Amino acid sequence: MSAPTTARLLPGAPVAEAVLADVRERVAALRAHGIAPGLATILVGDDDASAGYIRIKQRTAAELGFESFHEHLPATASQADLHAVIRAFGAEQGAHALLVQHPLPGHLDHEAALAVMDPEQDVDGMHPLNLGRLAAGLPGPVPCTPAGIEALLAHHEIPVAGRHVVILGRGATLGRPLALLLSQKRPTADAAVTVVHSHVPDWDRHTRDADILVAAVGVPGIVRPEHVKPGAVVVGGGVRYAGRRLLSDVDDAVADVAGAITPRVGGVGPTTVAMLFRNAVECAERATRAS
Structure with a gap:
Protein backbone atom coordinates (compact mmCIF):
# COMPACT_ATOMS: atom_id res chain seq x y z
CA MET A 1 0.00 0.00 0.00
CA SER A 2 1.36 3.45 -0.91
CA ALA A 3 1.92 6.08 1.79
CA PRO A 4 -0.70 8.81 2.16
CA THR A 5 -0.13 11.98 0.18
CA THR A 6 0.53 15.07 2.29
CA ALA A 7 -1.69 18.00 1.36
CA ARG A 8 -0.38 21.17 -0.25
CA LEU A 9 -0.05 23.88 2.42
CA LEU A 10 -1.89 27.20 1.99
CA PRO A 11 0.02 29.67 4.19
CA GLY A 12 -1.53 33.01 5.01
CA ALA A 13 1.67 35.06 5.26
CA PRO A 14 2.14 35.69 1.51
CA VAL A 15 -1.51 36.77 1.27
CA ALA A 16 -1.13 39.14 4.21
CA GLU A 17 2.09 40.60 2.80
CA ALA A 18 0.39 41.42 -0.50
CA VAL A 19 -2.62 43.00 1.22
CA LEU A 20 -0.47 45.04 3.61
CA ALA A 21 1.77 46.25 0.77
CA ASP A 22 -1.35 47.66 -0.89
CA VAL A 23 -2.49 49.20 2.40
CA ARG A 24 0.91 50.84 2.89
CA GLU A 25 0.68 52.47 -0.55
CA ARG A 26 -2.84 53.74 0.14
CA VAL A 27 -1.80 55.16 3.51
CA ALA A 28 1.13 56.94 1.84
CA ALA A 29 -1.25 58.39 -0.77
CA LEU A 30 -3.52 59.75 1.97
CA ARG A 31 -0.59 61.24 3.84
CA ALA A 32 0.63 62.87 0.63
CA HIS A 33 -2.68 64.76 0.65
CA PRO A 119 -20.78 52.12 10.93
CA GLU A 120 -18.31 54.11 8.82
CA GLN A 121 -15.67 53.53 11.53
CA ASP A 122 -16.41 49.81 11.88
CA VAL A 123 -13.04 48.18 11.16
CA ASP A 124 -14.33 44.68 12.03
CA GLY A 125 -17.28 44.85 9.60
CA MET A 126 -19.63 43.63 12.32
CA HIS A 127 -21.99 46.61 12.72
CA PRO A 128 -25.57 45.53 11.85
CA LEU A 129 -25.67 48.04 8.98
CA ASN A 130 -22.46 46.66 7.49
CA LEU A 131 -23.67 43.08 7.77
CA GLY A 132 -26.79 44.24 5.94
CA ARG A 133 -24.62 45.80 3.24
CA LEU A 134 -22.80 42.48 2.87
CA ALA A 135 -26.10 40.61 2.55
CA ALA A 136 -27.25 43.07 -0.13
CA GLY A 137 -23.95 42.94 -2.00
CA LEU A 138 -23.23 46.61 -1.31
CA PRO A 139 -19.77 48.06 -0.59
CA GLY A 140 -18.71 48.46 3.02
CA PRO A 141 -16.41 46.94 5.64
CA VAL A 142 -16.41 43.13 5.40
CA PRO A 143 -15.77 40.91 8.47
CA CYS A 144 -12.04 40.32 8.54
CA THR A 145 -11.74 36.53 8.79
CA PRO A 146 -14.21 35.80 5.95
CA ALA A 147 -12.52 38.41 3.74
CA GLY A 148 -9.15 36.88 4.59
CA ILE A 149 -10.33 33.39 3.65
CA GLU A 150 -11.60 34.58 0.26
CA ALA A 151 -8.28 36.34 -0.35
CA LEU A 152 -6.29 33.27 0.75
CA LEU A 153 -8.14 30.98 -1.67
CA ALA A 154 -7.72 33.49 -4.50
CA HIS A 155 -4.01 34.01 -3.80
CA HIS A 156 -3.31 30.27 -3.90
CA GLU A 157 -5.40 29.93 -7.08
CA ILE A 158 -7.99 27.63 -5.52
CA PRO A 159 -11.03 27.68 -7.84
CA VAL A 160 -14.17 28.65 -5.95
CA ALA A 161 -16.72 29.55 -8.62
CA GLY A 162 -19.22 26.74 -9.18
CA ARG A 163 -17.70 24.51 -6.50
CA HIS A 164 -19.39 23.20 -3.36
CA VAL A 165 -18.21 25.06 -0.27
CA VAL A 166 -19.32 23.63 3.07
CA ILE A 167 -18.92 25.83 6.14
CA LEU A 168 -19.02 23.98 9.45
CA GLY A 169 -20.15 26.72 11.82
CA ARG A 170 -22.79 29.44 11.71
CA GLY A 171 -21.28 32.15 13.91
CA ALA A 172 -21.83 35.85 13.22
CA THR A 173 -18.12 36.60 12.85
CA LEU A 174 -17.22 33.82 10.41
CA GLY A 175 -19.69 31.18 9.25
CA ARG A 176 -22.67 33.34 8.30
CA PRO A 177 -20.77 36.25 6.68
CA LEU A 178 -18.46 33.85 4.83
CA ALA A 179 -21.50 32.12 3.32
CA LEU A 180 -22.80 35.48 2.10
CA LEU A 181 -19.39 36.43 0.73
CA LEU A 182 -18.60 33.23 -1.18
CA SER A 183 -22.07 32.94 -2.71
CA GLN A 184 -21.86 36.37 -4.35
CA LYS A 185 -21.30 36.65 -8.10
CA ARG A 186 -17.60 37.46 -8.28
CA PRO A 187 -14.64 35.63 -9.88
CA THR A 188 -13.21 34.74 -6.46
CA ALA A 189 -16.60 33.58 -5.10
CA ASP A 190 -19.77 32.42 -6.95
CA ALA A 191 -19.86 29.09 -5.09
CA ALA A 192 -22.65 26.74 -4.05
CA VAL A 193 -22.51 27.19 -0.27
CA THR A 194 -23.87 24.92 2.45
CA VAL A 195 -23.79 26.02 6.09
CA VAL A 196 -23.97 23.25 8.67
CA HIS A 197 -23.21 23.21 12.38
CA SER A 198 -22.22 20.83 15.12
CA HIS A 199 -25.80 20.46 16.41
CA VAL A 200 -26.79 18.73 13.16
CA PRO A 201 -26.51 15.01 14.03
CA ASP A 202 -25.09 14.00 10.64
CA TRP A 203 -23.01 17.10 9.90
CA ASP A 204 -20.19 14.93 8.57
CA ARG A 205 -22.46 13.76 5.72
CA HIS A 206 -22.31 17.32 4.42
CA THR A 207 -18.61 17.92 5.02
CA ARG A 208 -17.70 14.75 3.10
CA ASP A 209 -19.41 16.26 0.05
CA ALA A 210 -17.40 19.49 0.12
CA ASP A 211 -14.94 20.54 -2.56
CA ILE A 212 -13.85 23.24 -0.11
CA LEU A 213 -14.44 22.73 3.61
CA VAL A 214 -14.14 25.62 6.05
CA ALA A 215 -14.12 24.63 9.72
CA ALA A 216 -15.45 27.53 11.80
CA VAL A 217 -16.74 26.03 15.05
CA GLY A 218 -14.01 26.73 17.60
CA VAL A 219 -13.90 23.10 18.75
CA PRO A 220 -10.32 21.76 18.54
CA GLY A 221 -9.91 18.73 16.31
CA ILE A 222 -13.60 18.39 15.45
CA VAL A 223 -12.78 17.78 11.76
CA ARG A 224 -11.00 14.47 11.33
CA PRO A 225 -9.85 12.63 8.18
CA GLU A 226 -13.07 10.59 7.95
CA HIS A 227 -15.07 13.84 7.71
CA VAL A 228 -13.26 15.04 4.56
CA LYS A 229 -13.58 14.09 0.92
CA PRO A 230 -10.19 12.92 -0.41
CA GLY A 231 -8.53 15.74 -2.33
CA ALA A 232 -10.73 18.48 -0.85
CA VAL A 233 -9.43 21.91 0.14
CA VAL A 234 -9.64 22.37 3.93
CA VAL A 235 -9.48 25.74 5.69
CA GLY A 236 -9.14 25.86 9.47
CA GLY A 237 -10.99 29.02 10.45
CA GLY A 238 -12.02 28.18 14.02
CA VAL A 239 -9.38 28.15 16.76
CA ARG A 240 -9.04 27.90 20.52
CA TYR A 241 -6.05 28.42 22.78
CA ALA A 242 -4.74 25.94 25.36
CA GLY A 243 -2.37 28.20 27.26
CA ARG A 244 -0.18 29.63 24.50
CA ARG A 245 -0.80 26.75 22.08
CA LEU A 246 -3.12 27.45 19.18
CA LEU A 247 -5.57 24.60 18.54
CA SER A 248 -7.37 24.35 15.21
CA ASP A 249 -10.79 22.89 14.43
CA VAL A 250 -8.93 20.69 11.93
CA ASP A 251 -7.05 17.65 13.23
CA ASP A 252 -3.46 17.47 11.93
CA ALA A 253 -4.16 14.05 10.37
CA VAL A 254 -6.55 15.67 7.85
CA ALA A 255 -3.44 16.67 5.87
CA ASP A 256 -3.13 13.02 4.82
CA VAL A 257 -6.55 13.15 3.10
CA ALA A 258 -6.95 16.71 1.87
CA GLY A 259 -5.58 18.02 -1.40
CA ALA A 260 -4.72 21.40 0.15
CA ILE A 261 -4.95 22.69 3.71
CA THR A 262 -4.17 25.77 5.78
CA PRO A 263 -1.44 25.27 8.39
CA ARG A 264 -2.48 25.20 12.06
CA VAL A 265 -0.30 28.27 12.71
CA GLY A 266 0.09 30.96 10.05
CA GLY A 267 -2.98 30.12 8.01
CA VAL A 268 -6.09 32.26 8.42
CA GLY A 269 -4.64 34.36 11.28
CA PRO A 270 -2.31 36.60 9.23
CA THR A 271 -4.96 37.23 6.60
CA THR A 272 -7.47 38.29 9.27
CA VAL A 273 -5.09 40.95 10.61
CA ALA A 274 -4.30 42.15 7.08
CA MET A 275 -7.97 42.56 6.26
CA LEU A 276 -8.49 44.61 9.41
CA PHE A 277 -5.98 47.13 8.09
CA ARG A 278 -7.50 47.03 4.62
CA ASN A 279 -10.82 47.94 6.24
CA ALA A 280 -9.07 50.66 8.25
CA VAL A 281 -7.55 52.40 5.24
CA GLU A 282 -10.88 52.15 3.42
CA CYS A 283 -12.56 53.84 6.41
CA ALA A 284 -10.08 56.71 6.04
CA GLU A 285 -10.61 56.90 2.28
CA ARG A 286 -14.38 57.05 2.67
CA ALA A 287 -14.09 59.78 5.32
CA THR A 288 -11.86 61.76 2.97
CA ARG A 289 -14.31 61.50 0.10
CA ALA A 290 -17.17 62.54 2.38
CA SER A 291 -15.39 65.63 3.72
Missing part, protein backbone atom coordinates in the same frame (compact mmCIF):
# COMPACT_ATOMS: atom_id res chain seq x y z
CA GLY A 34 -2.27 65.80 4.29
CA ILE A 35 -4.50 63.09 5.77
CA ALA A 36 -3.11 60.85 8.53
CA PRO A 37 -5.37 57.76 8.72
CA GLY A 38 -6.13 56.83 12.32
CA LEU A 39 -7.04 53.56 14.04
CA ALA A 40 -8.66 53.76 17.48
CA THR A 41 -8.74 50.75 19.80
CA ILE A 42 -10.66 50.09 23.01
CA LEU A 43 -9.59 47.47 25.54
CA VAL A 44 -11.73 46.64 28.56
CA GLY A 45 -10.12 44.72 31.41
CA ASP A 46 -6.70 43.11 31.78
CA ASP A 47 -6.89 39.92 29.72
CA ASP A 48 -3.31 39.18 28.64
CA ALA A 49 -4.25 37.74 25.24
CA SER A 50 -6.48 40.72 24.39
CA ALA A 51 -3.79 43.18 25.50
CA GLY A 52 -1.30 41.31 23.31
CA TYR A 53 -3.59 41.54 20.30
CA ILE A 54 -3.93 45.29 20.84
CA ARG A 55 -0.14 45.70 21.00
CA ILE A 56 0.27 43.77 17.74
CA LYS A 57 -2.34 45.93 16.03
CA GLN A 58 -0.79 49.15 17.32
CA ARG A 59 2.67 48.04 16.18
CA THR A 60 1.39 47.06 12.74
CA ALA A 61 -0.53 50.35 12.50
CA ALA A 62 2.68 52.29 13.15
CA GLU A 63 4.59 50.26 10.57
CA LEU A 64 1.93 51.01 7.96
CA GLY A 65 1.78 54.73 8.73
CA PHE A 66 -1.44 54.91 10.76
CA GLU A 67 -1.93 57.15 13.76
CA SER A 68 -3.04 55.20 16.85
CA PHE A 69 -5.61 56.17 19.46
CA HIS A 70 -6.30 53.96 22.46
CA GLU A 71 -8.50 53.80 25.54
CA HIS A 72 -8.03 51.15 28.24
CA LEU A 73 -11.05 50.80 30.51
CA PRO A 74 -11.00 48.80 33.77
CA ALA A 75 -12.78 45.45 33.93
CA THR A 76 -15.37 47.11 36.17
CA ALA A 77 -16.39 49.60 33.45
CA SER A 78 -20.13 49.83 32.82
CA GLN A 79 -21.92 49.56 29.50
CA ALA A 80 -22.47 53.33 29.69
CA ASP A 81 -18.72 53.87 30.20
CA LEU A 82 -17.95 51.82 27.11
CA HIS A 83 -20.57 53.61 25.03
CA ALA A 84 -19.20 56.99 26.12
CA VAL A 85 -15.71 56.09 24.84
CA ILE A 86 -17.12 54.77 21.55
CA ARG A 87 -19.04 58.01 21.04
CA ALA A 88 -15.96 60.07 21.92
CA PHE A 89 -13.94 58.27 19.26
CA GLY A 90 -16.84 58.79 16.87
CA ALA A 91 -16.41 62.53 17.32
CA GLU A 92 -12.61 62.39 17.01
CA GLN A 93 -11.78 63.55 13.48
CA GLY A 94 -8.48 61.70 13.32
CA ALA A 95 -9.94 58.34 14.37
CA HIS A 96 -11.20 57.03 11.02
CA ALA A 97 -11.48 53.38 12.12
CA LEU A 98 -12.51 51.91 15.47
CA LEU A 99 -11.97 48.52 17.07
CA VAL A 100 -13.56 47.29 20.31
CA GLN A 101 -11.38 44.35 21.36
CA HIS A 102 -13.40 41.18 21.87
CA PRO A 103 -14.16 39.36 24.13
CA LEU A 104 -15.44 41.91 26.61
CA PRO A 105 -15.93 41.15 30.32
CA GLY A 106 -19.04 39.04 30.84
CA HIS A 107 -21.26 41.83 32.12
CA LEU A 108 -20.84 43.88 28.92
CA ASP A 109 -22.84 43.47 25.71
CA HIS A 110 -20.63 43.52 22.61
CA GLU A 111 -23.57 43.74 20.18
CA ALA A 112 -24.97 46.76 22.02
CA ALA A 113 -21.56 48.40 21.83
CA LEU A 114 -21.39 47.76 18.08
CA ALA A 115 -24.80 49.37 17.61
CA VAL A 116 -23.50 52.59 19.20
CA MET A 117 -20.53 52.74 16.82
CA ASP A 118 -20.55 54.82 13.65
Whole structure:
Protein backbone atom coordinates (compact mmCIF):
# COMPACT_ATOMS: atom_id res chain seq x y z
CA MET A 1 0.00 0.00 0.00
CA SER A 2 1.36 3.45 -0.91
CA ALA A 3 1.92 6.08 1.79
CA PRO A 4 -0.70 8.81 2.16
CA THR A 5 -0.13 11.98 0.18
CA THR A 6 0.53 15.07 2.29
CA ALA A 7 -1.69 18.00 1.36
CA ARG A 8 -0.38 21.17 -0.25
CA LEU A 9 -0.05 23.88 2.42
CA LEU A 10 -1.89 27.20 1.99
CA PRO A 11 0.02 29.67 4.19
CA GLY A 12 -1.53 33.01 5.01
CA ALA A 13 1.67 35.06 5.26
CA PRO A 14 2.14 35.69 1.51
CA VAL A 15 -1.51 36.77 1.27
CA ALA A 16 -1.13 39.14 4.21
CA GLU A 17 2.09 40.60 2.80
CA ALA A 18 0.39 41.42 -0.50
CA VAL A 19 -2.62 43.00 1.22
CA LEU A 20 -0.47 45.04 3.61
CA ALA A 21 1.77 46.25 0.77
CA ASP A 22 -1.35 47.66 -0.89
CA VAL A 23 -2.49 49.20 2.40
CA ARG A 24 0.91 50.84 2.89
CA GLU A 25 0.68 52.47 -0.55
CA ARG A 26 -2.84 53.74 0.14
CA VAL A 27 -1.80 55.16 3.51
CA ALA A 28 1.13 56.94 1.84
CA ALA A 29 -1.25 58.39 -0.77
CA LEU A 30 -3.52 59.75 1.97
CA ARG A 31 -0.59 61.24 3.84
CA ALA A 32 0.63 62.87 0.63
CA HIS A 33 -2.68 64.76 0.65
CA GLY A 34 -2.27 65.80 4.29
CA ILE A 35 -4.50 63.09 5.77
CA ALA A 36 -3.11 60.85 8.53
CA PRO A 37 -5.37 57.76 8.72
CA GLY A 38 -6.13 56.83 12.32
CA LEU A 39 -7.04 53.56 14.04
CA ALA A 40 -8.66 53.76 17.48
CA THR A 41 -8.74 50.75 19.80
CA ILE A 42 -10.66 50.09 23.01
CA LEU A 43 -9.59 47.47 25.54
CA VAL A 44 -11.73 46.64 28.56
CA GLY A 45 -10.12 44.72 31.41
CA ASP A 46 -6.70 43.11 31.78
CA ASP A 47 -6.89 39.92 29.72
CA ASP A 48 -3.31 39.18 28.64
CA ALA A 49 -4.25 37.74 25.24
CA SER A 50 -6.48 40.72 24.39
CA ALA A 51 -3.79 43.18 25.50
CA GLY A 52 -1.30 41.31 23.31
CA TYR A 53 -3.59 41.54 20.30
CA ILE A 54 -3.93 45.29 20.84
CA ARG A 55 -0.14 45.70 21.00
CA ILE A 56 0.27 43.77 17.74
CA LYS A 57 -2.34 45.93 16.03
CA GLN A 58 -0.79 49.15 17.32
CA ARG A 59 2.67 48.04 16.18
CA THR A 60 1.39 47.06 12.74
CA ALA A 61 -0.53 50.35 12.50
CA ALA A 62 2.68 52.29 13.15
CA GLU A 63 4.59 50.26 10.57
CA LEU A 64 1.93 51.01 7.96
CA GLY A 65 1.78 54.73 8.73
CA PHE A 66 -1.44 54.91 10.76
CA GLU A 67 -1.93 57.15 13.76
CA SER A 68 -3.04 55.20 16.85
CA PHE A 69 -5.61 56.17 19.46
CA HIS A 70 -6.30 53.96 22.46
CA GLU A 71 -8.50 53.80 25.54
CA HIS A 72 -8.03 51.15 28.24
CA LEU A 73 -11.05 50.80 30.51
CA PRO A 74 -11.00 48.80 33.77
CA ALA A 75 -12.78 45.45 33.93
CA THR A 76 -15.37 47.11 36.17
CA ALA A 77 -16.39 49.60 33.45
CA SER A 78 -20.13 49.83 32.82
CA GLN A 79 -21.92 49.56 29.50
CA ALA A 80 -22.47 53.33 29.69
CA ASP A 81 -18.72 53.87 30.20
CA LEU A 82 -17.95 51.82 27.11
CA HIS A 83 -20.57 53.61 25.03
CA ALA A 84 -19.20 56.99 26.12
CA VAL A 85 -15.71 56.09 24.84
CA ILE A 86 -17.12 54.77 21.55
CA ARG A 87 -19.04 58.01 21.04
CA ALA A 88 -15.96 60.07 21.92
CA PHE A 89 -13.94 58.27 19.26
CA GLY A 90 -16.84 58.79 16.87
CA ALA A 91 -16.41 62.53 17.32
CA GLU A 92 -12.61 62.39 17.01
CA GLN A 93 -11.78 63.55 13.48
CA GLY A 94 -8.48 61.70 13.32
CA ALA A 95 -9.94 58.34 14.37
CA HIS A 96 -11.20 57.03 11.02
CA ALA A 97 -11.48 53.38 12.12
CA LEU A 98 -12.51 51.91 15.47
CA LEU A 99 -11.97 48.52 17.07
CA VAL A 100 -13.56 47.29 20.31
CA GLN A 101 -11.38 44.35 21.36
CA HIS A 102 -13.40 41.18 21.87
CA PRO A 103 -14.16 39.36 24.13
CA LEU A 104 -15.44 41.91 26.61
CA PRO A 105 -15.93 41.15 30.32
CA GLY A 106 -19.04 39.04 30.84
CA HIS A 107 -21.26 41.83 32.12
CA LEU A 108 -20.84 43.88 28.92
CA ASP A 109 -22.84 43.47 25.71
CA HIS A 110 -20.63 43.52 22.61
CA GLU A 111 -23.57 43.74 20.18
CA ALA A 112 -24.97 46.76 22.02
CA ALA A 113 -21.56 48.40 21.83
CA LEU A 114 -21.39 47.76 18.08
CA ALA A 115 -24.80 49.37 17.61
CA VAL A 116 -23.50 52.59 19.20
CA MET A 117 -20.53 52.74 16.82
CA ASP A 118 -20.55 54.82 13.65
CA PRO A 119 -20.78 52.12 10.93
CA GLU A 120 -18.31 54.11 8.82
CA GLN A 121 -15.67 53.53 11.53
CA ASP A 122 -16.41 49.81 11.88
CA VAL A 123 -13.04 48.18 11.16
CA ASP A 124 -14.33 44.68 12.03
CA GLY A 125 -17.28 44.85 9.60
CA MET A 126 -19.63 43.63 12.32
CA HIS A 127 -21.99 46.61 12.72
CA PRO A 128 -25.57 45.53 11.85
CA LEU A 129 -25.67 48.04 8.98
CA ASN A 130 -22.46 46.66 7.49
CA LEU A 131 -23.67 43.08 7.77
CA GLY A 132 -26.79 44.24 5.94
CA ARG A 133 -24.62 45.80 3.24
CA LEU A 134 -22.80 42.48 2.87
CA ALA A 135 -26.10 40.61 2.55
CA ALA A 136 -27.25 43.07 -0.13
CA GLY A 137 -23.95 42.94 -2.00
CA LEU A 138 -23.23 46.61 -1.31
CA PRO A 139 -19.77 48.06 -0.59
CA GLY A 140 -18.71 48.46 3.02
CA PRO A 141 -16.41 46.94 5.64
CA VAL A 142 -16.41 43.13 5.40
CA PRO A 143 -15.77 40.91 8.47
CA CYS A 144 -12.04 40.32 8.54
CA THR A 145 -11.74 36.53 8.79
CA PRO A 146 -14.21 35.80 5.95
CA ALA A 147 -12.52 38.41 3.74
CA GLY A 148 -9.15 36.88 4.59
CA ILE A 149 -10.33 33.39 3.65
CA GLU A 150 -11.60 34.58 0.26
CA ALA A 151 -8.28 36.34 -0.35
CA LEU A 152 -6.29 33.27 0.75
CA LEU A 153 -8.14 30.98 -1.67
CA ALA A 154 -7.72 33.49 -4.50
CA HIS A 155 -4.01 34.01 -3.80
CA HIS A 156 -3.31 30.27 -3.90
CA GLU A 157 -5.40 29.93 -7.08
CA ILE A 158 -7.99 27.63 -5.52
CA PRO A 159 -11.03 27.68 -7.84
CA VAL A 160 -14.17 28.65 -5.95
CA ALA A 161 -16.72 29.55 -8.62
CA GLY A 162 -19.22 26.74 -9.18
CA ARG A 163 -17.70 24.51 -6.50
CA HIS A 164 -19.39 23.20 -3.36
CA VAL A 165 -18.21 25.06 -0.27
CA VAL A 166 -19.32 23.63 3.07
CA ILE A 167 -18.92 25.83 6.14
CA LEU A 168 -19.02 23.98 9.45
CA GLY A 169 -20.15 26.72 11.82
CA ARG A 170 -22.79 29.44 11.71
CA GLY A 171 -21.28 32.15 13.91
CA ALA A 172 -21.83 35.85 13.22
CA THR A 173 -18.12 36.60 12.85
CA LEU A 174 -17.22 33.82 10.41
CA GLY A 175 -19.69 31.18 9.25
CA ARG A 176 -22.67 33.34 8.30
CA PRO A 177 -20.77 36.25 6.68
CA LEU A 178 -18.46 33.85 4.83
CA ALA A 179 -21.50 32.12 3.32
CA LEU A 180 -22.80 35.48 2.10
CA LEU A 181 -19.39 36.43 0.73
CA LEU A 182 -18.60 33.23 -1.18
CA SER A 183 -22.07 32.94 -2.71
CA GLN A 184 -21.86 36.37 -4.35
CA LYS A 185 -21.30 36.65 -8.10
CA ARG A 186 -17.60 37.46 -8.28
CA PRO A 187 -14.64 35.63 -9.88
CA THR A 188 -13.21 34.74 -6.46
CA ALA A 189 -16.60 33.58 -5.10
CA ASP A 190 -19.77 32.42 -6.95
CA ALA A 191 -19.86 29.09 -5.09
CA ALA A 192 -22.65 26.74 -4.05
CA VAL A 193 -22.51 27.19 -0.27
CA THR A 194 -23.87 24.92 2.45
CA VAL A 195 -23.79 26.02 6.09
CA VAL A 196 -23.97 23.25 8.67
CA HIS A 197 -23.21 23.21 12.38
CA SER A 198 -22.22 20.83 15.12
CA HIS A 199 -25.80 20.46 16.41
CA VAL A 200 -26.79 18.73 13.16
CA PRO A 201 -26.51 15.01 14.03
CA ASP A 202 -25.09 14.00 10.64
CA TRP A 203 -23.01 17.10 9.90
CA ASP A 204 -20.19 14.93 8.57
CA ARG A 205 -22.46 13.76 5.72
CA HIS A 206 -22.31 17.32 4.42
CA THR A 207 -18.61 17.92 5.02
CA ARG A 208 -17.70 14.75 3.10
CA ASP A 209 -19.41 16.26 0.05
CA ALA A 210 -17.40 19.49 0.12
CA ASP A 211 -14.94 20.54 -2.56
CA ILE A 212 -13.85 23.24 -0.11
CA LEU A 213 -14.44 22.73 3.61
CA VAL A 214 -14.14 25.62 6.05
CA ALA A 215 -14.12 24.63 9.72
CA ALA A 216 -15.45 27.53 11.80
CA VAL A 217 -16.74 26.03 15.05
CA GLY A 218 -14.01 26.73 17.60
CA VAL A 219 -13.90 23.10 18.75
CA PRO A 220 -10.32 21.76 18.54
CA GLY A 221 -9.91 18.73 16.31
CA ILE A 222 -13.60 18.39 15.45
CA VAL A 223 -12.78 17.78 11.76
CA ARG A 224 -11.00 14.47 11.33
CA PRO A 225 -9.85 12.63 8.18
CA GLU A 226 -13.07 10.59 7.95
CA HIS A 227 -15.07 13.84 7.71
CA VAL A 228 -13.26 15.04 4.56
CA LYS A 229 -13.58 14.09 0.92
CA PRO A 230 -10.19 12.92 -0.41
CA GLY A 231 -8.53 15.74 -2.33
CA ALA A 232 -10.73 18.48 -0.85
CA VAL A 233 -9.43 21.91 0.14
CA VAL A 234 -9.64 22.37 3.93
CA VAL A 235 -9.48 25.74 5.69
CA GLY A 236 -9.14 25.86 9.47
CA GLY A 237 -10.99 29.02 10.45
CA GLY A 238 -12.02 28.18 14.02
CA VAL A 239 -9.38 28.15 16.76
CA ARG A 240 -9.04 27.90 20.52
CA TYR A 241 -6.05 28.42 22.78
CA ALA A 242 -4.74 25.94 25.36
CA GLY A 243 -2.37 28.20 27.26
CA ARG A 244 -0.18 29.63 24.50
CA ARG A 245 -0.80 26.75 22.08
CA LEU A 246 -3.12 27.45 19.18
CA LEU A 247 -5.57 24.60 18.54
CA SER A 248 -7.37 24.35 15.21
CA ASP A 249 -10.79 22.89 14.43
CA VAL A 250 -8.93 20.69 11.93
CA ASP A 251 -7.05 17.65 13.23
CA ASP A 252 -3.46 17.47 11.93
CA ALA A 253 -4.16 14.05 10.37
CA VAL A 254 -6.55 15.67 7.85
CA ALA A 255 -3.44 16.67 5.87
CA ASP A 256 -3.13 13.02 4.82
CA VAL A 257 -6.55 13.15 3.10
CA ALA A 258 -6.95 16.71 1.87
CA GLY A 259 -5.58 18.02 -1.40
CA ALA A 260 -4.72 21.40 0.15
CA ILE A 261 -4.95 22.69 3.71
CA THR A 262 -4.17 25.77 5.78
CA PRO A 263 -1.44 25.27 8.39
CA ARG A 264 -2.48 25.20 12.06
CA VAL A 265 -0.30 28.27 12.71
CA GLY A 266 0.09 30.96 10.05
CA GLY A 267 -2.98 30.12 8.01
CA VAL A 268 -6.09 32.26 8.42
CA GLY A 269 -4.64 34.36 11.28
CA PRO A 270 -2.31 36.60 9.23
CA THR A 271 -4.96 37.23 6.60
CA THR A 272 -7.47 38.29 9.27
CA VAL A 273 -5.09 40.95 10.61
CA ALA A 274 -4.30 42.15 7.08
CA MET A 275 -7.97 42.56 6.26
CA LEU A 276 -8.49 44.61 9.41
CA PHE A 277 -5.98 47.13 8.09
CA ARG A 278 -7.50 47.03 4.62
CA ASN A 279 -10.82 47.94 6.24
CA ALA A 280 -9.07 50.66 8.25
CA VAL A 281 -7.55 52.40 5.24
CA GLU A 282 -10.88 52.15 3.42
CA CYS A 283 -12.56 53.84 6.41
CA ALA A 284 -10.08 56.71 6.04
CA GLU A 285 -10.61 56.90 2.28
CA ARG A 286 -14.38 57.05 2.67
CA ALA A 287 -14.09 59.78 5.32
CA THR A 288 -11.86 61.76 2.97
CA ARG A 289 -14.31 61.50 0.10
CA ALA A 290 -17.17 62.54 2.38
CA SER A 291 -15.39 65.63 3.72
